[in-house]
Amino acid sequence: MVTNAPIPPRRECGGLTRDWFKGPDIPRGVLSIETTCPDSWVAYEGSCYFFHHALQDFTEAQKHAVIGRNDVKNWKAVPEVVDTLNRCEMHAGEPLKLVCGDHDQLCCHLCVAVDHRQCSNIQHIPDVAKGIQRNIEFQQIPNKIVELQKQLENMKDARMQNSTTLKKTRDAISDEIKTIRQKINELLDNIEVTTLQDLDGMIAKLENSIKKDIETCDKITTELQNMIAVFQTKAKSSESKSYIAYRKSKDMISQANDHLHSISNIWCHNVIFQGNNLIEKLLLPIKTFGAIGKQTVMAISDPNHVFRIEEYNEYNVQISDNEYQCDIRGICEMPNEDLVIADFGNCKVKLLDKEYRVVDHRVVPGQPCDVYHIGGNEVVVCVNSEIYFIYVVKSQLVNSRELSFSHGCYAAAHHYGQLYVSSGNALYVYTMSGQKVKKLYEDKSGNDTVKKCAISNDGKKIFITNFNHH
Structure with a gap:
């Protein structure tokens, strides 16, 4: 128990007394005050201190029975009623009366005593609040x-x-x-x-x-x-x-x-069976039917923002067995920043690394019109009236499966497990297994009225290109 704790001298700063709370050397930090007394005075090391308005400081008082942090609910507020707005969030029941300019923080007397003893810019709220209602x-x-x-x-x-x-x-x-x-x-x-x-x-x-x-x-x-x-x-x-x-x-x-x-010479005939364990060996290392990954779509602050080209570079994606000039009709980026392109002129799907070098390619049975990344390491490629699913595994293109349709496939998009396919003058929705959901849009006013398609991140907007109307 601390008795006869000395009261340090008061120091003036800008006409304001900053040593209002210079009782005992109370450690900084809210957790330093462990208890309070029934009269809402601060209890520290067995002694109670009350705020002396005349002296503008904490003064040691008579002994009180202290109430520890386990009974915070019994800590009393100051005599005046403290509404929710004026109440200190750090110290239950204490009113906010001061502002610490050093930390730009509203404070009660306990806040200043505990956390702002060394701050030089402490002001009363009424002084700071003058004219606030006229502030724009x-x-x-x-x-x-x-x-x-x-x-x-x-x-x-x-x-x-x-x-x-x-x-x-x-x-x-x-x-x-x-x-x-x-x-x-x-x-x-x-x-x-x-x-x-x-x-x-x-x-x-x-x-x-x-x-x-x-x-x-x-x-x-x-x-x-x-x-x-x-x-x-x-x-x-x-x-x-x-x-x-x-x-x-x-x-x-x-x-x-x-x-x-x-x-x-043949005593009897019999039949034996030797199981093919190759199937089991192939399936044993496979733990899942595919990779389940998280795809986070970042929000764009301005959805109507028009991007402007700052600079560009040209890269040669011709390979030795190309018969014709490259005609790139589709391109998409993989999670590892590799690119997959659809070379319409040479009936090929090509994989480019980060330096835009062709590291692998696959010949498709027709001229690919589009390629779209549907998630993970998988893309879809539109060829004639079919869509081919291709995986990118260790810098290689691996054929997976294909879907056939009764109409042409000029472009594809994917959103939340559904495949959107444009046929040239209509836009269809299919499941990933190829089951038709519905015909979403159709325009028979000409050819190529529904050519390319894209879907906004939130799925609320679908964009299509109409070659007839540019």
């Missing part, structure tokens, strides 16, 4: 709050919509996973059917061989029985008949022995 910035506060509330409400709506679209995306990806599983099942079913066909063919072949052996045995047995009957009845009638029976019996016995020897 003060008058604009309500409008700013209303605008901010509107922005927060819009952000809340956007997040709720985002949550809804995430659920739809989950369903779309789930359908895509099930489609992959179905295709794998179909492949396995085909392998099973082929294997069973091989098995049935082998069984039928062996059964046919066994049937022939049985028929041979029956035939020879019948012939031998007939010969025995002839030998017993006619062979003894004359020596000539006996000789003929003897020779035929001998030949028949020789043939029977030959057949028996031939059949007995």
Whole structure:
């Protein structure tokens, strides 16, 4: 317990007393004040200190029973009623009466005593507040709050919509996973059917061989029985008949022995099966049907901003086996900053690294009109009336699957698990498995009225190019 704590001398600064709270050497920081007393005085190291208005300082008082931080709810406020606006957020029940100019912070007496003892620019709020109601910035506060509330409400709506679209995306990806599983099942079913066909063919072949052996045995047995009957009845009638029976019996016995020897070389027929463990070896390292990644779309402060070209460079993407000049109809960027381009003139899809060098290419069965990054390391390429799915794996283009349509495919876009495909004069929506959702837009006023397409980040706007109207 500290007693007779000395009161340091008061120092003046700009006509203001800055040592209002120079009681004991209270450590800086809110956590230094551990308790308070029932009279709302500051308790420190066992002593209570109250703010002496005449001395404008904390003065040690009589002993009080202190209330620790465990009973903060019992800490009392100052005698006057402190409304919510004037209440200090750091010290329950204390009114805000001062401003620290050094930290640009509203303070109560305890704030100054604990955190701002060394600050030189402490002022009373009434002095600082003079003329504030005529301040333009003060008058604009309500409008700013209303605008901010509107922005927060819009952000809340956007997040709720985002949550809804995430659920739809989950369903779309789930359908895509099930489609992959179905295709794998179909492949396995085909392998099973082929294997069973091989098995049935082998069984039928062996059964046919066994049937022939049985028929041979029956035939020879019948012939031998007939010969025995002839030998017993006619062979003894004359020596000539006996000789003929003897020779035929001998030949028949020789043939029977030959057949028996031939059949007995194969004791029995059996079928064995040796499973192909290559399938298991291929599937064992694969943990998922594909990579699940997060795609964060950054907000643009001005959605109507027009970008201006500051500078540009030219890069040669010709390769040795190109027959024609490159005609790039589509381009997209991968997450690692590699580029995938659609070379219409040479029927190729090319992969460029960060230095814009061609590191790989794939020949497609037609002239590619567009390429679009749909997520992760996967792109789609529009060729004639088909869309090809291609993965970019370790700087290589790997064919995945394809979808066929009843119309041409000039451009594609992807948004939350749905594929948007332009046919030249219409825009269609499909699932990632190729199931048609709907025809979204159509313009039959001419050719190429719906050529290229793009979707805004929030999905609220769809942009198309009309070559007839430029």
